[in-house]
Every structure is written in structure tokens, then in C-alpha cells.
Amino acid sequence: MKTYIALLRGINVGGHKKVPMAELRELLEKSGFENVKTYIQSGNVIFQSSENEVNALEDKIKTLILDYFGFEVPVLVRTRQELLTIFNNCPFSEAKKVESYFIMLSKMPQKEVTKEASQKTYPDDEYAIINACIYLFCAKGYGRAKFNLGYFENKLNVNATARNYKTMVKLLALSEE
Known part of the structure; x- marks a missing residue:
């Protein structure tokens, strides 16, 4: 398992694109991500995954958010080392x-x-x-x-x-x- 940080852009700002962190954590955990933690409401997610392809992780998180919350969110995923x-x-x-x-x-x-x-x-x-x-x-x-x-x-x-x-x-x- 590798540790990653997902950085979401433009959520929970001025009442737009509301993504409650508790719901996001639960959504990611149910989708196979492990040890999911969030930090503040602006879209910072730390998680572990066996997936080694960052683009695949970004696409998966974007799709999960679109399907669950109903809007697109730009997502950047970086390893802890990056x-x-x-x-x-x-x-x-x-x-x-x-x-x-x-x-x-x-x-x-x-x-x-x-x-x-x-x-x-x-x-x-x-x-x-x-x-x-x-x-x-x-x-x-x-x-x-x-x-x-x-x-x-x-x-x-x-x-x-x-x-x-x-x-x-x-x-x-x-x-x-």
C-alpha cells in the first residue's frame, strides 16, 4: 500500500460544490481506498491504495464525486514523497x-x-x-x-x-x- 494525498479544487467555497468530508471519507472507503483521512473542508484527502497509477486514482476519485455528489471537481493526486x-x-x-x-x-x-x-x-x-x-x-x-x-x-x-x-x-x- 502506498500513501497518497488527493487535492480537490473548488469545493465548499461560498456554498458551492458542497462535499462534506465525512461523506467523502465514507465514499472513498467503500470504493476500496484504505486509511482515509481528510483535513479541513477545502478538499485534502490522505489515503492508501495498492494502485500505482496516479492518473487512474485521479480519474476514480473524480468519477466517484461526480456520481455521488453530481458535479465535477478537479482532483490532483500526489504521493507523500512528491x-x-x-x-x-x-x-x-x-x-x-x-x-x-x-x-x-x-x-x-x-x-x-x-x-x-x-x-x-x-x-x-x-x-x-x-x-x-x-x-x-x-x-x-x-x-x-x-x-x-x-x-x-x-x-x-x-x-x-x-x-x-x-x-x-x-x-x-x-x-x-
């Missing part, structure tokens, strides 16, 4: 890292679009695109950032979901084997 590597590869100083967001991408963006996306800058926002993650530091806070997920998704032709430093630390702790 999440740890993303966390450790943050290029910012420790002071900035604890205030940063980790925007995980559904796939590695092409180099030419990455270069193009990297040209855009704003005075209070710093970011680095490294592999399939964007590290974003917003001096005035994420809510006041000029960048948003839509910009990066459109420019890089990917799906994305963001987690803050504290959530990353908690997901790594919860997924320790």
Missing part, C-alpha cells in the same frame, strides 16, 4: 516560505509557455515555476495578490490547486507512514 519534494524545493527564504502558497499543477507545463508566463510580474508578488509547482509569495497576502489560479491555468494550459504553508505541513504530518 509532496515532500515540492515542499522542500521552495526557492524562497524560510521567512517567505512560511507565508507562501504552493500551486500544484496537473502536469509539467511546456517550457515555452512557462517562459512566457514568467514574464508577467507585479510589485508585491514573487513566484517561481519549478517543475509542476508554482511557488507564490504575496507580500500583501494571497487575498490581495494580483495573480490568481486562472492566470496560471490559462497561460500554462494546466489545472491547478493551491495550498498554503500550514496546510502543506499538516498534510505531510498526516501522511507520515
Whole structure:
């Protein structure tokens, strides 16, 4: 059994796409996932599976949510090691890292679009695109950032979901084997 972290995007925000975590845990357990745990209401699921194909896990979770809750939700699945590597590869100083967001991408963006996306800058926002993650530091806070997920998704032709430093630390702790 391998430990995975599923990151759901856009659920339980402003009363839209409601996915109660208790129901999601039960749904995943009944579908063969083991040791299912969730963290906060924003769609963080730690589980174990004998499946080795991440895309198959993403598709299965998407289908389960669509069939049970009646709407589509973008799902990214990462191994604990992948999440740890993303966390450790943050290029910012420790002071900035604890205030940063980790925007995980559904796939590695092409180099030419990455270069193009990297040209855009704003005075209070710093970011680095490294592999399939964007590290974003917003001096005035994420809510006041000029960048948003839509910009990066459109420019890089990917799906994305963001987690803050504290959530990353908690997901790594919860997924320790």
C-alpha cells in the first residue's frame, strides 16, 4: 500500500460544490481506498491504495464525486514523497516560505509557455515555476495578490490547486507512514 494525498479544487467555497468530508471519507472507503483521512473542508484527502497509477486514482476519485455528489471537481493526486519534494524545493527564504502558497499543477507545463508566463510580474508578488509547482509569495497576502489560479491555468494550459504553508505541513504530518 502506498500513501497518497488527493487535492480537490473548488469545493465548499461560498456554498458551492458542497462535499462534506465525512461523506467523502465514507465514499472513498467503500470504493476500496484504505486509511482515509481528510483535513479541513477545502478538499485534502490522505489515503492508501495498492494502485500505482496516479492518473487512474485521479480519474476514480473524480468519477466517484461526480456520481455521488453530481458535479465535477478537479482532483490532483500526489504521493507523500512528491509532496515532500515540492515542499522542500521552495526557492524562497524560510521567512517567505512560511507565508507562501504552493500551486500544484496537473502536469509539467511546456517550457515555452512557462517562459512566457514568467514574464508577467507585479510589485508585491514573487513566484517561481519549478517543475509542476508554482511557488507564490504575496507580500500583501494571497487575498490581495494580483495573480490568481486562472492566470496560471490559462497561460500554462494546466489545472491547478493551491495550498498554503500550514496546510502543506499538516498534510505531510498526516501522511507520515
